[in-house]
Amino acid sequence: EDQVTQSPEALRLQEGESSSLNCSYTVSGLRGLFWYRQDPGKGPEFLFTLYSAGEEKEKERLKATLTKKESFLHITAPKPEDSATYLCAVQRAAGNKLTFGGGTRVLVKP
């Protein structure tokens, strides 16, 4: 069965203090690894898809990377508006459903 584990569960940062979130996964035939951002009471917002080890994608202060066993979401010089829960999910090659990790709650203090 596919498994996704995210760490840490929660992260408190000062504004401008860069950090990384980890997503470890086991899946039978990875088609894609997805990062989402979720604000309280809202639906997950799509950020990135990574398809193969070594791939990197960037969007503003966020950068996602992928290896064969894990993915990292780097937040560079975060701002308070980056406070949210970041979710990682995997999709196997044979199937369309997403298997999500438990998420990392990020709080950026001014």
Added chain:
Amino acid sequence: DSGVTQTPKHLITATGQRVTLRCSPRSGDLSVYWYQQSLDQGLQFLIQYYNGEERAKGNILERFSAQQFPDLHSELNLSSLELGDSALYFCASSTTISGGQAGEQFFGPGTRLTVL
């Protein structure tokens, strides 16, 4: 705004009742997915429909059912509700890329169900 709409936003009902949640996918998307998000279980896949047909099932209870209509909107029916069914229910939609594989999934705003 993802382009996926869900109604209602909030639903409060009693144990034993039946409710229907509605979802309209993004324009052009043929696949619809339903997910349940609770505090202790996180986001869990329930079921997928593609162009009106059931395509995949997750850990969906027998008391729950879904369907996708010819206009591609979908409904999730929850019956004999229990306190533990209280959760956020999300619908997502995706395009279909080559080989029938789904593309990225875009989520709606969710329906918060409270069972008293």
